[in-house]
Each structure stands twice: as structure tokens, then as C-alpha cells.
Amino acid sequence: AQTVTQSQPEMSVQEAETVTLSCTYDTSESDYYLFWYKQPPSRQMILVIRQEAYKQQNATENRFSVNFQKAAKSFSLKISDSQLGDAAMYFCAYRSPMGSGGSNYKLTFGKGTLLTVNP
Amino acid sequence: DAGITQSPRYKITETGRQVTLMCHQTWSHSYMFWYRQDLGHGLRLIYYSAAADITDKGEVPDGYVVSRSKTENFPLTLESATRSQTSVYFCASSEHQGQPQHFGDGTRLSIL
Numbered sequence: 001a002q003t004v005t006q007s008q009p010e011m012s013v014q015e016a017e018t019v020t021l022s023c024t025y026d027t028s029e030s031d032y033y034l035f036w037y038k039q040p041p042s043r044q045m046i047l048v049i050r051q052e053a054y055k056q057q058n059a060t061e062n063r064f065s066v067n068f069q070k071a072a073k074s075f076s077l078k079i080s081d082s083q084l085g086d087a088a089m090y091f092c093a094y095r096s097p098m099g100s101g102g103s104n105y106k107l108t109f110g111k112g113t114l115l116t117v118n119p
Numbered sequence: 120d121a122g123i124t125q126s127p128r129y130k131i132t133e134t135g136r137q138v139t140l141m142c143h144q145t146w147s148h149s150y151m152f153w154y155r156q157d158l159g160h161g162l163r164l165i166y167y168s169a170a171a172d173i174t175d176k177g178e179v180p181d182g183y184v185v186s187r188s189k190t191e192n193f194p195l196t197l198e199s200a201t202r203s204q205t206s207v208y209f210c211a212s213s214e215h216q217g218q219p220q221h222f223g224d225g226t227r228l229s230i231l
Contacts, residue, residue, distance in 0.1 A: 045222035
């Protein structure tokens with residue numbers, strides 16, 4: 001079974017600075033999907049960024065980018081120019097490839113990292 | 120508006136009662152999921168559905184029942200609520216396996 005580990009329960013960053021959130025995972029599959037979700041105090045689960053394992057290029061969405069190291073099974077999230085609105089719980093999630101069937105297409109989540117942004 | 124809607128947003132009930140959490144999506148997504156979120160556990164899958172009338176167990180299904188008579192609805196029922204089922208429940212949907220899951224706003228359920 002796949003596991004996802006977020007080793008930083010809490011992180012803080014100054015407004016306008018850069019912060020990196022860590023995520024590692026364990027899998028025997030060669031093709032899969034990785035996601036970062038943001039959960040602000042409103043409790044919504046908001047997709048931040050997505051990475052397909054077969055793509056070597058790191059995904060980027062505006063101020064959010066990932067450092068995907070497939071061999072190391074690492075998938076960190078970098079937030080540049082941090083804003084007060086970035087304060088939230090961030091979850092890393094893993095998903096098995098298409099066609100794997102059964103419950104394999106569920107998301108397996110890490111336990112989350114609480115990000116505080118200081119003005 | 121298109122999207123995924125959960126109701127109620129908050130619910131308090133007593134042990135032994137039956138309670139149903141509703142989930143409705145307007146995208147006609149095939150796949151729907153129920154997760155529970157507990158401190159220290161992240162989100163864990165309770166049940167999922169690949170299409171109408173097709174459901175299957177996830178990681179923590181005990182004490183829960185689901186149905187999917189229509190593509191757009193995926194209710195979750197606690198047949199006899201227990202305190203250990205106090206949690207925040209999220210419904211999600213996706214168009215197909217490869218697409219990201221979109222989440223509802225969650226239901227905070229407290230069982231006294």
C-alpha cells in the first residue's frame with residue numbers, strides 16, 4: 001500500500017518570502033499522480049498543483065511550484081512571494097495510475113502541514 | 120451554480136441515531152468519494168463509487184452505508200452513530216481516474 005509522509009507538522013514564513021513544504025511517499029508503482037491540496041480555515045479542499053510521475057518537468061502554477069524527485073520519492077511544494085492568504089493546512093496526496101482499478105484510484109493523503117504566514 | 124454540494128454543513132446527533140450526509144454534484148462526474156478527516160490522520164477514504172449503482176469500500180468503511188441510485192447523488196449513512204464517528208466528512212468527485220478530485224465544503228458531524 002502507498003504511504004505519504006509530511007514530516008513538518010507546522011511551518012511559518014514571513015510575508016513575501018519563500019517557503020518549501022516537504023512530502024515523501026512510498027510506492028512500488030512506476031506511474032502515478034501527486035497532488036498538493038490547500039485547506040484554509042474555511043475547510044475547503046482546494047487543489048493547488050498536480051504532477052504526473054511520467055513527466056520529468058516540475059509542475060508550476062503561478063507562485064506555486066514543485067520539486068519532484070522520482071528516484072528519491074520526494075514531492076516538495078515551494079511557495080514564492082508568500083501572501084497572508086496562503087496561510088492554511090497543506091496536504092500532499094498520491095493517486096495510483098489510471099487502469100489500476102479498484103480503490104487504487106483513491107487519494108492517499110499525508111497528515112498535513114500547517115503553514116502560518118507572518119506579516 | 121456547477122459544483123459539489125454537501126449538506127448539512129454542521130450536524131449534532133446522539134449515539135445510536137441514524138444520520139445521513141448528503142452529497143450532490145452537477146458535473147455528471149462518474150467517480151465519487153467519501154472521506155473523513157481526523158486530527159493526526161489526514162483524510163481517509165470511507166467509500167467510493169465508479170458510477171451509478173457501483174460502490175465499494177475504502178479504508179475505513181465500518182459503520183457506514185452508501186448508495187448511488189443517480190449519478191449526481193452519493194449519500195453517506197451512519198446507521199447507528201458512535202462517538203468515534205465524530206469527524207469532518209468530505210465528499211469528492213472526479214470525471215475519470217486521471218483527473219483531480221474536487222471536494223465539497225465538508226460536514227462537521229458531532230456525536231454526543
